[in-house]
Amino acid sequence: MNKRSATESKSKIINAAIKVFSENGYKGTSMRMIASTASISVGGLYLYFANKEDLYLTLIKEAYDELTRKVTNARNEAGSSSEALSLFISHYINTARKNRELILIQGREHKFAFGMDIKRKFFRDQKNIIEGIIQQGITSGEFSGCNVKETSKIIFCVLRGFILSLIVEPDALFSPEECSNLILNGLLKGKQK
Amino acid sequence: MNKRSATESKSKIINAAIKVFSENGYKGTSMRMIASTASISVGGLYLYFANKEDLYLTLIKEAYDELTRKVTNARNEAGSSSEALSLFISHYINTARKNRELILIQGREHKFAFGMDIKRKFFRDQKNIIEGIIQQGITSGEFSGCNVKETSKIIFCVLRGFILSLIVEPDALFSPEECSNLILNGLLKGKQK
DNA sequence: TCTGTAGCTGAACGTTTGTTCATGTGAACT
DNA sequence: AGTTCACATGAACAAACGTTCAGCTACAGA
Known part of the structure; x- marks a missing residue:
């Protein structure tokens, strides 16, 4: 060597x-x-x-893989559906915070189609996880019946907005607990606090 | 001529x-x-x-002004606080949808600080409006007591996530009604549907 | 028809870009 | 000490960039 x-x-x-x-x-x-x-x-x-593009793609590929790896674990750690959702949210937000630099890159993309296949796969995976959690919560009677696809889109958008805030306006960041609280009290059948 | x-x-x-x-x-x-x-x-x-920068700034300035003008109107049109919030959300989402092309520009920024003063003012205005609505709802007993600043950040992040979806993944978009429904049922004291 | 001028053109200039490649360097072997 | 070769350099190249400006065109008023 x-x-x-x-x-x-x-x-x-x-x-x-x-x-x-x-x-x-x-x-x-x-x-x-x-x-x-x-x-x-x-x-x-x-x-x-090999070239500039190769170097760039190496970076965002690694960033997404890391985030996916950590977040998917959340699913298995929880007992109830509300706990699963809360864990998902806090894992997502905390890893996003920790990997801020890596994530910043995606906010400064040069072209739509560039590395888009990697991102789309990531988005699809994330939304499927959320849908799974909500669906299970409804089946078990923990959550009130709702449009699963639509609701998971909204939850995903909160997280996506968090990511964007990470980029453009760091003081707009909120705590995972408060976020879970707001969303869950809209999902839970019986109001609690 | x-x-x-x-x-x-x-x-x-x-x-x-x-x-x-x-x-x-x-x-x-x-x-x-x-x-x-x-x-x-x-x-x-x-x-x-005068130059490239001048041309660019002219565009995003106009885009933000238009969105602000339309959204701020929502506040005066409503009776209750829940209606105000719903109106705000649907105005925001619908104008964002309509001005998609203009908004796309902000997703492809070349530098953080570039035109950032315009954006920051916009963000501050929007968050103040949301805070005002929530505060009023709490005072009137319509909403349950909550951390106003934190909650309005989360709501703003849903909308910000919507904007980002507009840019990167158009099929992730949700309806304003469903969004208001999810958020309100977390805010309203008495569960309803 | 002629003239003044607002509107417009595109070659040219100096930089900066991504990429290449002939050349150099130094640690690890014999 | 000599040889090897993975590692490293930076001048050089063509292409593309933002910007300028001398010269053109087409219309309005005389």
Whole structure:
């Protein structure tokens, strides 16, 4: 193994790319900016990534995989449906907060279609999980009957709005508990508090 | 007045700019793209706008003003607080839908700070309106006591998520009625349906 | 018909972009 | 000490960028 380590250089590049892409978006980021942030030469970038697009896609792919992995676990940890939903929401919000830098990238996209297949899959997965939780809650009599698809869209939009706030207006962020509380009291058959 | 009308050319440019900026973002849009979409020469753009930034800011300023104008009206039209909130939500969602192209632009921003003062003012205004409605509902005994600031943040995030959906995933959109229903049943003291 | 001028053009300029490649460097082997 | 080769460099290239400006066109009023 060389002292000038390849893996070390690659991770230096990845970290620099996250930072620079997050701050300037795809089009707003030049390979030279990434190179200088990583303290490496322009040409050096091309030793590890085929081109700018390859480097970018590597980043957002990893970001989504991580978020998905953590959030899907929430489902198995809960007893009741309300607890499942609350856990889902708090997992989602907390991981989003923690991975803020990675998520910032998606707010600065250069084209609609770019990496869209990765995102669509992610969105579909998330919405399916929410739908599953609501459906089960209705079946078990815990939630009042409602339009499952429509309701899960709304819940998903709250979370999506949270993500957008993360990007544009950090002081608009709310707590997971308050969020679950508002949503659940609209879902639960018997009013409680 | 010349047959080669200045006002007509200017509006041709604005329409073209909305279209091209929406599809490609700020950095992704070149003055040549706007010019050719507007069927005008590159140089012609600079007869009406000082530079690229000036042209862009003109667009988003108008977009926000329009949305604000329409939404603020909702407040005066309602009798009860629940009706006020429902009206606010449906006005917001419907105007957002109608002005989709204009709003798309904000999803493709090139830098955080760019035009951010305009946006922040808009966000503050919107949240104040929601807070006002909730506060009034609590005072009148229509809504159950809750953390006003936190709750209005969540409601605002639903709408913000709706906007983001408008950009990235049009089939994730929900109806204003269903949204009001979910939120209100969490707010109303007595459960109803 | 001629003239003044508002409206418009597109070649040209200086930068910056993504990418390439001939060249250099240094740790790990014999 | 010599050889090797993974790792690294940055000048160079073509393409695209925002912006300028000398010159054109077409209309209004004389």
